[in-house]
Amino acid sequence: MDNKQLLMQCAKELFYAKGYDAVGVQEIVDRAGLTKPTLYYYFGSKIGLLKTLLDTKFSEFREFMKRFVRSDERIEDVLYGLATAYFDFFEQDREFYMLMMALFYSARENEAYQAVKPYVTEFYELVVQVFESASYQLGNMNGRQRQFAIGFIGTINHYLLLQCEVNPGQRTDRAQIAALMKQFMYGIFS
Amino acid sequence: MDNKQLLMQCAKELFYAKGYDAVGVQEIVDRAGLTKPTLYYYFGSKIGLLKTLLDTKFSEFREFMKRFVRSDERIEDVLYGLATAYFDFFEQDREFYMLMMALFYSARENEAYQAVKPYVTEFYELVVQVFESASYQLGNMNGRQRQFAIGFIGTINHYLLLQCEVNPGQRTDRAQIAALMKQFMYGIFS
DNA sequence: CAACCTATATACCGAACGGTATAATAACGG
DNA sequence: CCGTTATTATACCGTTCGGTATATAGGTTG
Numbered sequence: 001m002d003n004k005q006l007l008m009q010c011a012k013e014l015f016y017a018k019g020y021d022a023v024g025v026q027e028i029v030d031r032a033g034l035t036k037p038t039l040y041y042y043f044g045s046k047i048g049l050l051k052t053l054l055d056t057k058f059s060e061f062r063e064f065m066k067r068f069v070r071s072d073e074r075i076e077d078v079l080y081g082l083a084t085a086y087f088d089f090f091e092q093d094r095e096f097y098m099l100m101m102a103l104f105y106s107a108r109e110n111e112a113y114q115a116v117k118p119y120v121t122e123f124y125e126l127v128v129q130v131f132e133s134a135s136y137q138l139g140n141m142n143g144r145q146r147q148f149a150i151g152f153i154g155t156i157n158h159y160l161l162l163q164c165e166v167n168p169g170q171r172t173d174r175a176q177i178a179a180l181m182k183q184f185m186y187g188i189f190s
Numbered sequence: 191m192d193n194k195q196l197l198m199q200c201a202k203e204l205f206y207a208k209g210y211d212a213v214g215v216q217e218i219v220d221r222a223g224l225t226k227p228t229l230y231y232y233f234g235s236k237i238g239l240l241k242t243l244l245d246t247k248f249s250e251f252r253e254f255m256k257r258f259v260r261s262d263e264r265i266e267d268v269l270y271g272l273a274t275a276y277f278d279f280f281e282q283d284r285e286f287y288m289l290m291m292a293l294f295y296s297a298r299e300n301e302a303y304q305a306v307k308p309y310v311t312e313f314y315e316l317v318v319q320v321f322e323s324a325s326y327q328l329g330n331m332n333g334r335q336r337q338f339a340i341g342f343i344g345t346i347n348h349y350l351l352l353q354c355e356v357n358p359g360q361r362t363d364r365a366q367i368a369a370l371m372k373q374f375m376y377g378i379f380s
Numbered sequence: 381c382a383a384c385c386t387a388t389a390t391a392c393c394g395a396a397c398g399g400t401a402t403a404a405t406a407a408c409g410g
Numbered sequence: 411c412c413g414t415t416a417t418t419a420t421a422c423c424g425t426t427c428g429g430t431a432t433a434t435a436g437g438t439t440g
Contacts, residue, residue: 019297021211025428035389036429042387046428105295105351107209128407150352151345151373158344162337183341185379193417217400225419226399234397334431 004042012084013067016099020112034057053114057096058119064089074133083177091171127152155184196222198243206289210302241305245287248309254279265324272320273367276346279353281361290353317342345374
């Protein structure tokens with residue numbers, strides 16, 4: 001791994017563990033065994049480092065989406081594929097996923113939030129589109145597509161949060177994804 | 191309002207807008223028109239100020255819970271009451287609610303997260319209890335009480351997040367709460 | 381070899397950080 | 411009116427912050 005990748009890796013670990021604002025540039029380069037000018041050579045600034053990290057990782061997320069989502073299937077299967085993309089991306093790099101969530105929930109004026117917002121919005125709109133194009137299966141949603149999208153992402157994110165708290169090492173299996181989607185679609189009484 | 195309350199108010203606004211780590215003690219006292227020793231006189235430290243703020247606000251949240259939750263009713267009504275408590279507390283002070291969410295989603299090693307965690311856990315356990323005591327109505331949940339509690343809180347929090355993004359000024363009405371609970375209980379096909 | 385470009389280090393900048401020693405002021409009880 | 415206590419300000423502490431001017435080492439290219 002070259003030093004650019006090394007710096008991104010170290011930054012990700014520290015941002016995840018302590019929070020973007022709470023991590024100093026010195027701390028990042030110390031962990032990488034380098035010095036500050038190297039970091040500034042590659043990324044220009046601390047926020048530039050975060051932006052490069054986000055850009056790299058969200059490109060991977062797009063690949064997961066392409067692999068698992070077919071919008072022409074039954075809505076049950078589309079949602080299952082969507083959920084699988086989220087779960088697999090989460091499993092591939094839990095630290096980054098949790099970092100992304102933390103950034104998205106952080107304060108609106110914070111530059112770290114503003115850096116992550118466009119990416120989160122992009123994937124949120126993708127989920128909205130899934131519900132839009134399923135309208136012939138779900139019937140008249142009365143403009144509730146966005147509410148469904150929020151509910152869907154919220155359900156998944158909170159499940160993943162629980163995973164991190166309760167099963168720090170264990171992988172989520174396919175049966176659990178199916179159960180969660182069933183609960184989302186048919187409610188807790190089913 | 192005395193200066194202690196004033197400092198808590200100013201801190202809350204700044205923490206909400208910029209994030210705990212991104213706000214300096216100097217900034218807080220400047221906004222309040224005071225000086226640093228006053229802050230340290232009342233709260234001892236920056237984290238002490240946050241803890242006092244959390245303690246005060248979560249006491250209010252407990253009152254909302256007592257007012258709206260009757261565990262001896264039908265599960266539909268209990269969940270509706272629980273949701274109402276969350277929504278009303280949110281409406282009473284949106285800034286604080288969003289701050290609490292941001293803190294809870296922040297990094298585990300961050301002291302701001304550690305300050306808010308006990309309170310969030312307390313209310314999570316309360317929701318778990320609601321599902322536990324509804325077991326005779328929901329049937330055998332196979333130990334999924336915690337999953338339901340996570341799903342319930344996740345659904346509400348993401349809805350409130352959406353509220354803040356889309357309708358910054360508008361109040362959530364009772365019909366929307368009922369619709370959200372219906373979706374949670376019966377799924378999106380209902 | 382000379383010029384150049386990439387990548388890295390030494391050493392430093394001014395500003396802001398959280399926090400405090402000390403003292404002045406204000407309010408209150410005797 | 412005096413002593414005490416609660417509250418606030420002035421001025422400062424050492425440390426760390428994000429960021430940079432400058433130099434050097436190594437490879438590449440003319």
